[in-house]
Each structure stands twice: as C-alpha cells, then as structure tokens.
Amino acid sequence: MTLIKIKNKVGAGEAMLLTIDQALQQAVNLHQAGQLVEAENIYQTILQNYPKHAESNHNLGIIELHRHNPSASLAYFMAALDANPANGQYWLSYIDALIQSGQLHDARDVLALAQSHGLNGDGVELLSSRLEQQTQLNIAKDNGVSPETLPTDKKNTPKPGKTNKTSNKPNQNAGKAPSAQDMKSIAVLFNKGLYPESAILAQQMTVRFPYHGFGWKILSSALLQMGKNTDALITIQKAAALLPNDIETHSDMGVILYNLGRLNEAETSYRRALQIKPNWAVAHSNLGITLHCLGRLSEAAASYRKALQLKPDYAEVYNNLGVTLKDMGQLREAEFNYRQALKINPDFAGAHNNLGICLKDLGQLDDAEACYRRAIELNPDFVDAYSNLGGTLHDSGRLDEAEANYRHALTINPNLADVRSNLLFSLSQNATVNAKQLFAEHCKFGEMFEPPFLDNRPSFHNTINTARKLRVGFVSGDFRNHAVAYFIEPALTFLATYPQLALYAYTNNVMSDVTTQRLRQYFTEWNLVSGMTDDALAEKIRADAIDILIDLSGHTAHNRLLTFVRKPAPVQVSWMGYPCTTGLKAMDYYLTDRSFLPPGEFDNQFTEKIVQIPASVPFLPSKNAPPINELPALSNGYITFGSFNRPSKLSRSVIALWAKLLRELPDSRLVLGGMALDGKHNALIAQFAKEGITQNRLVFYARSDLDSYLGLHNQVDICLDTFPYNGGTTTLHALWMGVPTLTLAGSTPAGRSGASILSNVDLREFIAVDAADFIQKAIYWSGNLTVLSDIRAELRERFTRSTTGQPAIVAAGVERALNIMWQRWSAGLPPETFEVTSDMLTT
Helix, strand or coil: CCEEEEECCCCCCCEEEEEHHHHHHHHHHHHHCCCHHHHHHHHHHHHHHCCCCHHHHHHHHHHHHHCCCHHHHHHHHHHHHHHCCCCHHHHHHHHHHHHHCCCHHHHHHHHHHHHHCCCCCHHHHHHHHHHHHHHHHHHHHHCCCCHHHCCCCCCCCCCCCCCCCCCCCCCCCCCCCCCHHHHHHHHHHHHCCCHHHHHHHHHHHHHHCCCCHHHHHHHHHHHHHCCCHHHHHHHHHHHHHHCCCCHHHHHHHHHHHHHCCCHHHHHHHHHHHHHHCCCCHHHHHHHHHHHHHCCCHHHHHHHHHHHHHHCCCCHHHHHHHHHHHHHCCCHHHHHHHHHHHHHHCCCCHHHHHHHHHHHHHCCCHHHHHHHHHHHHHHCCCCHHHHHHHHHHHHHCCCHHHHHHHHHHHHHHCCCCHHHHHHHHHHHCCCCCCCHHHHHHHHHHHHHHHCHHHHCCCCCCCCCCCCCCCEEEEEEECCCCCCHHHHHHHHHHHHHCCCCCEEEEEEECCCCCCHHHHHHHCCCCEEEECCCCCHHHHHHHHHHCCCCEEEECCCCCCCCCHHHHHCCCCCEEEEECCCCCCCCCCCCCEEEECCCCCCCCCCHHHCCCEEEECCCCCCCCCCCCCCCCCCCHHHHHCCCEEEECCCHHHCCHHHHHHHHHHHHHCCCCEEEEEEECCCCCCHHHHHHHHHCCCCHHHEEEEECCCHHHHHHHHHHCCEEECCCCCCCCHHHHHHHHCCCCEEEECCCCHHHCHHHHHHHHCCCHHHEECCHHHHHHHHHHHHCCHHHHHHHHHHHHHHHHHCCCCCHHHHHHHHHHHHHHHHHHHHCCCCCCCEECCHHHHHC
C-alpha cells in the first residue's frame, strides 16, 4: 500500500499520510463542497506521485471548466483518456471542453469517432444537441442576432468524482488483437515508404480490431506522411487513447498538431512524450521547434541544449539552435552552432545555407555567397539556397544576378510565394525594368496564387452597422526595431485612442525586442502568427471578426500575402510597407497621399484602388538625435554629398549619375554609409573608378547604431536619393538632421517616396524630373550655400510643422478613410478611389 502526504487545508502546517483512494475521496468531497483550491492541491499531489492517475486528471479538467478555462482543461482530459480510454465520461468531458473552447470542428470529429465505437446514451445526445446549438449561436452572432433571442438548454457540466461504468462505455465485443504477421506486413509497407498501401491495410485493421492501437498508429503515421494532417489527427487521438504510453504516438501527434498550426497542443503532446521518456533527444528537438514558433526563444534554446546533452553528435539540433540564437540576435553564437553542425556533417546543405544567412546579417557578404554556393553544390535543387543567394547578390547591388537566381529557384518550384516576392522586390529596384513590366510581374503573383480562391470567396457575417466599433487588424513581420516601426508607432499612438476602433495585431516574426513590447500596448489583442499556416491564420482572422485587415509588408520579408489571398476580412488594405501594388485582386485599397501618387497618374499600376490621405505616413524622429551643426561646406570649402541607403540600391545607373555629378563638381566628396560590416567596398570603388571617380573622393562607413548613423549627417551638406527605388526612412532621418535630399522622381511607385517626403516639408526645389535636372539642381545648391545653410537650420521646425511630423493628422486621415471603406462595403458598393483631405478632418 502506497501512502502520500497531503495537507488538509491550504497553508496547513501539518501533512497527513493517506492512501491514493483516501486522498482521492477527500479531494472529491472538497470538490463537491466547492472548495476548489483545496481539492486541486490534493489532485496535483496525487499526480506528482502518479502522473497517469485518470480520475485526478479528469477532475482537474472539471475544475478548469468551472473556472471558465476550457482550453486549460483539454490537456487534463486527454491525459485521463490516455490512462483509461474505455471510460465514456472522459470522452464526454473532453468533447464538452472542446465545445466550450470554441473548437467545434474538433468536437464534432471526436464525437463522431466516439459514437462509431459505441459511445451512446443521454450524455451523447445532449452534447450533440449543444454542439448544433452552439453552431447556430455562432452563426446568429455573426449576423448580429443577440444570443438571448435564441432558445437555450441547460449546460450539463460533468461533476467530479469516481465514474461508474455506464452505457457511455464503448462496446468492446470486437476482436482482441491482429496477428503478428499482419502487423509486420503493414510495417514493412510503411517502412518502404508505401504510405497509401499501408494506410489501406491499417484502416482495414482498425475496423477488425478497433480497440487495438497498432492499426490506428500506422494509419495516422501514413496519413501524416501523405500530408493529410486533419485526417491523421482524428486517428492518432484514438491511437493515443489506446496506446497511452507509446512515445512515438505522442510525438507524431505533436508533429500533426504542429503542421495544423495548433502549437500549444503540439507542445502538450511533446511534453507528454517526454514524461514517458525524459531522455528522448528527438522529442526535445521537436519541442524546441514548437517553442521557437511560439516565440519562446529562450525555452526553445534550452530544449535544443537538452537534446544535445543527450545526443552530442546531433547535427540537426546544432543547426536549429543556430536558427533560434540568430532570431535572438546572438549572431556569433548562431554562427558557432552552424559550424558545429558542419563539423559533424560537412555535407549538411541546410546548415551551409543557414550559416550564409547569418554571415549576411553580419555583413560578410562574400562569405555568405560562398556558403550558398556550397549548399547548391551539395543540393542542386536547393530552392532556399538559390533564393538566399539572390538576396545576397541583391544586397551587393548585383541585381541582374539576383534576378537570375530567383528565377532559377522558381524553375525548380514555381509555387514558392516568398521567392516570387523576393523577385518582385528586386525588380522594383532595377532601373532596366519599366513601369509596365513591373506591374505585369506583380500581377503574375496574383494570377499564380489567387485562382483557387476567386470562385470560393467566404461569406462574411460582420454586423453591417456603420456606427459600431470597427475591428481593424494589422499584419506585419516588422513589429520590432525596423523602419516600419518608425512609421506605424506614431499613427498607433493616436489610432489606439479612437473609441470607435479596436486594433488587433498579427505579428509574423518570432523576433521580439523593446520596440515590440512598446507596440503591444496599442492593440486590443496581440497574436504571434509566424507558426500558423495561411489557412489557419485566415480562420483566426475570421474568428476574430476583423472588419478591415491592413497589410504592412507587401512583398517584403515575413509577409502573409497568401493569407490575404484567402480574403479573411471584408475589406483589405495595403499600407506603408511596400511602395508598389501587391498584385492581388483580394486587396481592395492602397493607402497613400497625393504627393506620393498624384491622383489619376498611377492607377494603372495598382490592382488596388488608391486612397489618398493628407500624408501617407507619419514619422517618429529619434529623441537621441544629435543637434544640427553648421553647414559643413562653409568651413570645408567644398560640398559633401551623402547616401545612407542600402548598397543594393546603388545600381550602375545610380553610380553613373552620381559620378557625373562628382565630375561636374571636381572638389566635391561623397560619404557612403550603411555599408557592409566586413569593410569590403572593392566592387563599389571599381564601379566609381570606371566612371572616373578616384577612391580619395569616397568615404565609406559601415552599418552602425542609430546614434552613430545620425551623427554622420554632420559631415553631409546634401543627401543623394537612389532610383528607381527611393529612400524613405533615410530621407526622413536626413531631414531631421537638417540635410535635404536631392531626389529623382520616377515613373514607378517605388520612385515616388522622395518626392512625397520633400513635398510634405515644402522642399519641392529638391525634386528633379530627370537626370539632367538632377545635375542642374545639385550644381545650383552647391553655389547657394547661404540659402542651403538657412534651410539646414530650420529643417527640424519645418518637419515638425509638416503633415508627416503631425501623426495626429495622419491618424485622423486613416480613421476617416477606414470609415469610408467600411461604409462602402456595408452599402454593398465595390472599392473605389477616393481622397481624404485635411478639410474633411475638421468636420
């Protein structure tokens, strides 16, 4: 007889020794008396000694239901079922919790599975009725009908206690067990990779032997390998109930749940496997992957390190640990782990690829390129390596080579949306691609991915009430220390105060920093969605009843455009993250201003309808920016131009124009910031040399922290904008430091941000219409240093007075635009171009 120590009351000083049955009976008595905390303590004490104790797990689940925490109860009910799958009440409690947590689809599947194996009785009929009723309630709610107007039944919440055998117990009259030869035959087929064949035989075995776990286990594994995760989940839940101590089953369930985007449940399955076998390195590794996707990076790293303790030669885990450390910003530690993986397995193409990504972020572009080429040598069909090589070549300004690698990746797999987005981003910076070609390439993206959804658009049940609070969702991978944060945060500061708006964030990046934590405060709900499939994210957005969904990424990294393709919200808007069309018919509007896209001039370059507000974005200057100094040219005796744009924007055309300017002003200098950290500028030096500009006229600075970067502006008289893809953040930072930017307004949207920013601060005399005008204006300003000095001294005040410097006006424009969009949708009208003027904000 085993005795355990328990305390009769919370905080009691003296423990009692009781048998398990005595402890359970005391817990049940306390539970039925409503003393939930005391009962919970005893149940937990029992589980500390006997983790698989069915009734304690079940009753803890009941406590969570009483606390209105149905999601928290699911793990307890699953553990109870694992321990005793024959208990019908455990099935009913599990299904009830699924219904209460809103997982109606899963509840329906589990109920059908239980009924097919003999679960019956009044409890089953009541649950079936509640399930149908809850579905009707949800539909009614979506249509704006108050739930109180519908008939309701009393909820039959299960009571804790020892459950007697009832008619709810599944029928066990079927055959006991398959033969060893039958099991071996199926296993042989499965191990040979003949998954459809093994699935057929396994399914037949589940019919003949429904209470033997082997058939369910193989069937679920085969379905998993065939990519049928939803079907696999139903069968593996049965397998787990019949094989409660089978670690592979719990691990596979984790994989299935992970694939379905149900990460919290996947974590529970992996932890269940580790309860059975704590020293299983594979489960620790899989748990680490799941924790990473949940954004719990420190915990993920700990899981990987535990796996490495158990299996020091686990190359895949070194690689995964490197990925996690990289996302934590620990680049050197990440590099070390990638190299450890390669010591164990020099032919590990994935580790070569990931090392390349890390080295690229460290500014070692040549070394990164070598890593990608090694990965491709090992695996000629390695799409990610081709894409990443394209990205590195793009960052080196080798745009034609970048395009070639992106297109080669797409010949291997044309269905990769992220590679197509990378290609589009690169093409938008290529001066040899005209506006018509660029728009056509963007439209191809929509033509590639939208057709399966165009004829199957979901019906929306959002309440048509133009006076109610609007639910506005923001989707971005850049809610962190990123340029987008400089633009979105000032607007959010005001948008979050509007009583008629509820803001929802869907962040598609596990990276989190102080900026991330600051941004969270502006949202009603914050969702990390990087581990969710596009289908799952679309369903989440629909479940949140989002009215207007705003994309802040376009075709930049970490975008979720394939979620927008599924049209999860009635109105969808593209804003600020990308200066071109998405190419999607599902995207209704593009939010901008008339300086950026003059009315009527760019409509034929967008699938979206263009909406103008007083300023397309606000900007948050750095509070730690150094003071503005005197115009350097006054003391230097020559003018210094500057550029702090990414090297990828410094194309041959850009360098040729800048070199011509330097030749026209032979005493001038050019400061180039934001360069690669490895200090290798030979390619740029060579390109300028071809244009007759010697190295002594060029000053290079590597990427640095914000304060140092802003300080470099004290050396610069005029900044030079890139084309056809203008600067944005760099132009605004320069204005705050008193430095105007000379820009060349382009014929594509990507070439218009400079004109928009300068127009908003009334510096139109720095906007050139062509290359000749660019040179002429630069020469003019180099000869009018007194006026240039006066502009420098007053630029901060000028910026503060501008619309860009007044986020309250931008936010008001956005809010009015969103309401007009919603009114049109509510009236059944299609999206249409319109403008919100400053005058409209005062009425």
